[in-house]
Amino acid sequence: MKRHISSGFLSLALVLAGSGCLGCKAVSTTGPATAPTLTFAQATNASLQAAHKFGTDIAASERSGALVLTPVEKRAFDAFAASLNSTDALFIAYSSGAATQAQVTTSLANTTSLQTAAQTALAGAN
Numbered sequence: 001m002k003r004h005i006s007s008g009f010l011s012l013a014l015v016l017a018g019s020g021c022l023g024c025k026a027v028s029t030t031g032p033a034t035a036p037t038l039t040f041a042q043a044t045n046a047s048l049q050a051a052h053k054f055g056t057d058i059a060a061s062e063r064s065g066a067l068v069l070t071p072v073e074k075r076a077f078d079a080f081a082a083s084l085n086s087t088d089a090l091f092i093a094y095s096s097g098a099a100t101q102a103q104v105t106t107s108l109a110n111t112t113s114l115q116t117a118a119q120t121a122l123a124g125a126n
Contacts, residue, residue, distance in 0.1 A: 051084050076121040080114040087111045
């Protein structure tokens, strides 16, 4: 038993010593590293997550009583929320091949515009 363990250690030591002699491949950089480009789906998902965070924060503030929306603010927020739900459904359809990238892009632009309008309405009240 001791002989098998010793020969195992010896084999491991020889492998490690041999790999040390080979060394690492030299790597040269010709310029600064760049971040990978997001795919359409990744970028859309990130935009939808940000829109959902805005919507969730406003809804939670309203539920807690920390925020009371005026009728104008409520209409703007409801329009944004309806558009966000529609864009979500369209993005899911796109993911399954039932909608086009152009349809999702148009819907997301509308949602973003309505989010800006809701933010403006909320900022105008303060």
